[in-house]
Amino acid sequence: DAGVIQSPRHEVTEMGQEVTLRCKPISGHDYLFWYRQTMMRGLELLIYFNNNVPIDDSGMPEDRFSAKMPNASFSTLKIQPSEPRDSAVYFCASSSKWDRGKWADTQYFGPGTRLTVL
Protein backbone atom coordinates (compact mmCIF):
# COMPACT_ATOMS: atom_id res chain seq x y z
CA ASP A 1 0.00 0.00 0.00
CA ALA A 2 1.22 3.52 -0.79
CA GLY A 3 0.23 4.82 2.62
CA VAL A 4 -1.87 7.89 3.24
CA ILE A 5 -1.66 10.26 0.29
CA GLN A 6 -2.12 14.00 0.63
CA SER A 7 -2.20 16.66 -2.02
CA PRO A 8 -0.94 19.19 -2.62
CA ARG A 9 2.26 18.94 -0.58
CA HIS A 10 2.66 22.69 -0.58
CA GLU A 11 0.10 25.40 -1.14
CA VAL A 12 0.65 29.12 -1.21
CA THR A 13 -2.40 31.31 -1.58
CA GLU A 14 -3.60 34.81 -0.87
CA MET A 15 -5.90 35.83 1.90
CA GLY A 16 -9.54 35.43 0.95
CA GLN A 17 -8.99 32.59 -1.48
CA GLU A 18 -10.56 29.17 -1.14
CA VAL A 19 -8.18 26.33 -0.32
CA THR A 20 -8.94 22.64 -0.70
CA LEU A 21 -6.72 19.97 0.79
CA ARG A 22 -7.13 16.36 -0.27
CA CYS A 23 -6.51 13.04 1.37
CA LYS A 24 -6.65 9.42 0.28
CA PRO A 25 -6.57 7.05 3.27
CA ILE A 26 -5.07 3.58 3.33
CA SER A 27 -7.39 1.13 1.64
CA GLY A 28 -9.55 -0.74 4.15
CA HIS A 29 -9.17 1.82 6.92
CA ASP A 30 -12.46 3.04 8.31
CA TYR A 31 -11.25 6.04 10.32
CA LEU A 32 -9.90 9.24 8.83
CA PHE A 33 -8.48 12.17 10.80
CA TRP A 34 -7.53 15.75 9.92
CA TYR A 35 -4.93 17.54 12.05
CA ARG A 36 -3.35 20.98 12.00
CA GLN A 37 0.14 21.64 13.31
CA THR A 38 1.63 25.04 14.13
CA MET A 39 4.52 26.18 16.27
CA MET A 40 2.19 28.11 18.55
CA ARG A 41 -0.56 25.55 19.08
CA GLY A 42 1.19 22.26 18.41
CA LEU A 43 -0.80 19.40 16.89
CA GLU A 44 -4.58 19.79 16.95
CA LEU A 45 -7.21 17.29 15.92
CA LEU A 46 -9.70 19.12 13.71
CA ILE A 47 -12.20 16.42 12.79
CA TYR A 48 -12.43 12.72 12.28
CA PHE A 49 -14.68 10.35 10.36
CA ASN A 50 -15.75 6.76 10.88
CA ASN A 51 -17.14 4.98 7.85
CA ASN A 52 -17.38 8.34 6.06
CA VAL A 53 -19.47 9.91 8.82
CA PRO A 54 -18.07 12.82 10.86
CA ILE A 55 -17.81 11.70 14.49
CA ASP A 56 -16.14 14.61 16.25
CA ASP A 57 -15.70 18.01 14.65
CA SER A 58 -15.21 19.94 17.87
CA GLY A 59 -11.69 20.85 16.81
CA MET A 60 -12.75 22.68 13.66
CA PRO A 61 -11.78 26.27 14.44
CA GLU A 62 -14.64 28.10 12.79
CA ASP A 63 -17.22 28.03 10.03
CA ARG A 64 -14.61 28.85 7.41
CA PHE A 65 -13.40 25.27 7.77
CA SER A 66 -15.36 22.34 6.38
CA ALA A 67 -14.49 18.70 5.76
CA LYS A 68 -16.17 16.04 3.70
CA MET A 69 -15.71 12.38 3.05
CA PRO A 70 -17.88 11.43 0.05
CA ASN A 71 -16.53 7.89 -0.05
CA ALA A 72 -14.16 5.55 1.76
CA SER A 73 -11.17 6.53 -0.35
CA PHE A 74 -11.30 10.31 -0.40
CA SER A 75 -11.65 13.27 1.92
CA THR A 76 -11.29 17.03 1.57
CA LEU A 77 -10.64 19.84 4.02
CA LYS A 78 -11.75 23.19 2.71
CA ILE A 79 -11.00 26.66 4.01
CA GLN A 80 -13.11 29.47 2.61
CA PRO A 81 -12.09 32.25 2.86
CA SER A 82 -8.53 31.60 3.95
CA GLU A 83 -6.67 33.88 6.37
CA PRO A 84 -2.95 34.24 7.21
CA ARG A 85 -3.52 32.61 10.62
CA ASP A 86 -4.56 29.43 8.82
CA SER A 87 -0.95 28.95 7.73
CA ALA A 88 0.11 25.58 9.11
CA VAL A 89 0.90 22.02 8.16
CA TYR A 90 -2.24 19.96 7.76
CA PHE A 91 -1.99 16.24 8.29
CA CYS A 92 -4.39 13.52 7.32
CA ALA A 93 -4.25 10.14 9.06
CA SER A 94 -6.20 6.91 8.78
CA SER A 95 -6.65 3.90 10.99
CA SER A 96 -8.59 0.71 11.46
CA LYS A 97 -9.80 -0.42 14.87
CA TRP A 98 -9.27 -4.03 14.01
CA ASP A 99 -6.53 -5.68 12.05
CA ARG A 100 -6.78 -9.41 11.46
CA GLY A 101 -8.83 -9.93 14.59
CA LYS A 102 -6.55 -7.90 16.83
CA TRP A 103 -7.07 -4.47 18.32
CA ALA A 104 -5.17 -2.09 16.07
CA ASP A 105 -6.09 1.57 16.35
CA THR A 106 -2.76 2.80 15.03
CA GLN A 107 -2.97 5.98 13.05
CA TYR A 108 -0.96 6.20 9.85
CA PHE A 109 -0.10 9.74 8.90
CA GLY A 110 0.32 11.28 5.52
CA PRO A 111 3.27 13.56 4.71
CA GLY A 112 1.23 16.69 5.31
CA THR A 113 0.29 19.76 3.29
CA ARG A 114 2.18 22.92 4.15
CA LEU A 115 -0.25 25.81 3.69
CA THR A 116 0.92 29.40 3.51
CA VAL A 117 -1.68 32.14 3.33
CA LEU A 118 -0.23 35.52 2.40
Add this chain to the structure above:
Amino acid sequence: AQSVTQLDSHVSVSEGTPVLLRCNYSSSYSPSLFWYVQHPNKGLQLLLKYTSAATLVKGINGFEAEFKKSETSFHLTKPSAHMSDAAEYFCVVRRDDKIIFGKGTRLHILP
Protein backbone atom coordinates in the same frame (compact mmCIF):
# COMPACT_ATOMS: atom_id res chain seq x y z
CA ALA B 1 -12.55 14.17 31.09
CA GLN B 2 -9.34 13.08 29.53
CA SER B 3 -6.08 14.93 29.24
CA VAL B 4 -2.44 14.23 28.60
CA THR B 5 0.55 16.20 29.90
CA GLN B 6 4.05 15.95 28.56
CA LEU B 7 6.11 17.37 31.34
CA ASP B 8 9.06 18.62 29.28
CA SER B 9 8.86 20.62 26.07
CA HIS B 10 12.57 20.01 25.39
CA VAL B 11 14.95 17.28 26.52
CA SER B 12 18.67 17.16 25.71
CA VAL B 13 20.80 14.07 26.21
CA SER B 14 24.23 13.02 25.04
CA GLU B 15 24.57 10.30 22.46
CA GLY B 16 24.84 6.92 24.17
CA THR B 17 23.08 8.00 27.36
CA PRO B 18 19.54 7.02 28.45
CA VAL B 19 16.45 8.85 27.27
CA LEU B 20 13.41 9.58 29.44
CA LEU B 21 10.40 11.44 28.03
CA ARG B 22 7.63 11.89 30.56
CA CYS B 23 3.90 11.65 30.00
CA ASN B 24 1.06 11.76 32.50
CA TYR B 25 -2.55 11.21 31.63
CA SER B 26 -5.89 11.59 33.29
CA SER B 27 -8.77 9.40 32.32
CA SER B 28 -11.85 8.11 34.05
CA TYR B 29 -11.28 4.66 32.62
CA SER B 30 -8.36 2.67 31.29
CA PRO B 31 -7.43 4.39 28.06
CA SER B 32 -5.35 3.38 25.10
CA LEU B 33 -2.00 5.16 25.15
CA PHE B 34 0.39 5.81 22.31
CA TRP B 35 3.73 7.42 21.60
CA TYR B 36 4.33 8.87 18.16
CA VAL B 37 7.54 10.34 16.75
CA GLN B 38 7.84 13.11 14.21
CA HIS B 39 11.11 13.71 12.44
CA PRO B 40 11.71 17.13 10.86
CA ASN B 41 9.43 17.83 7.92
CA LYS B 42 7.80 14.42 8.20
CA GLY B 43 4.47 13.03 9.29
CA LEU B 44 4.01 11.20 12.59
CA GLN B 45 4.95 7.58 13.02
CA LEU B 46 3.80 5.20 15.73
CA LEU B 47 6.52 4.18 18.17
CA LEU B 48 4.46 1.99 20.48
CA LYS B 49 1.04 1.61 22.05
CA TYR B 50 -0.58 0.29 25.21
CA THR B 51 -4.03 -1.28 24.98
CA SER B 52 -4.49 -2.99 28.38
CA ALA B 53 -2.26 -5.96 27.71
CA ALA B 54 1.29 -6.03 29.13
CA THR B 55 2.18 -2.91 31.10
CA LEU B 56 5.69 -2.77 29.64
CA VAL B 57 5.41 -2.06 25.97
CA LYS B 58 8.29 -2.39 23.52
CA GLY B 59 8.32 -0.30 20.41
CA ILE B 60 10.47 0.35 17.40
CA ASN B 61 14.03 1.66 17.43
CA GLY B 62 14.71 0.37 20.95
CA PHE B 63 12.09 2.49 22.69
CA GLU B 64 9.82 1.19 25.39
CA ALA B 65 7.21 2.59 27.76
CA GLU B 66 5.69 1.40 30.99
CA PHE B 67 2.06 1.95 31.89
CA LYS B 68 1.78 2.75 35.61
CA LYS B 69 -1.82 3.09 36.62
CA SER B 70 -1.02 4.15 40.19
CA GLU B 71 1.05 7.06 38.88
CA THR B 72 -1.12 7.68 35.79
CA SER B 73 2.08 7.75 33.78
CA PHE B 74 3.29 6.35 30.48
CA HIS B 75 6.91 7.49 30.25
CA LEU B 76 8.99 6.70 27.18
CA THR B 77 12.52 5.38 27.63
CA LYS B 78 15.49 4.19 25.64
CA PRO B 79 18.72 2.85 27.17
CA SER B 80 21.11 4.52 24.76
CA ALA B 81 20.34 7.55 22.60
CA HIS B 82 21.36 7.73 18.96
CA MET B 83 21.72 10.84 16.84
CA SER B 84 18.85 9.63 14.66
CA ASP B 85 16.51 9.83 17.68
CA ALA B 86 16.49 13.63 17.47
CA ALA B 87 12.83 14.39 16.79
CA GLU B 88 9.60 15.47 18.42
CA TYR B 89 7.68 12.91 20.44
CA PHE B 90 3.95 12.97 21.17
CA CYS B 91 2.07 11.10 23.88
CA VAL B 92 -1.54 10.34 22.92
CA VAL B 93 -4.55 9.21 24.89
CA ARG B 94 -7.54 7.58 23.29
CA ARG B 95 -10.74 6.55 25.02
CA ASP B 96 -13.85 5.77 22.96
CA ASP B 97 -14.31 8.67 20.57
CA LYS B 98 -11.86 11.06 22.20
CA ILE B 99 -8.26 11.40 21.04
CA ILE B 100 -5.95 13.83 22.75
CA PHE B 101 -2.38 14.63 21.79
CA GLY B 102 0.17 15.99 24.22
CA LYS B 103 2.01 19.21 23.33
CA GLY B 104 5.08 17.26 22.31
CA THR B 105 8.63 16.91 23.61
CA ARG B 106 11.50 17.84 21.37
CA LEU B 107 14.45 15.52 21.93
CA HIS B 108 17.92 16.91 21.21
CA ILE B 109 20.90 14.58 21.00
CA LEU B 110 24.28 16.07 21.87
CA PRO B 111 27.37 14.56 20.21
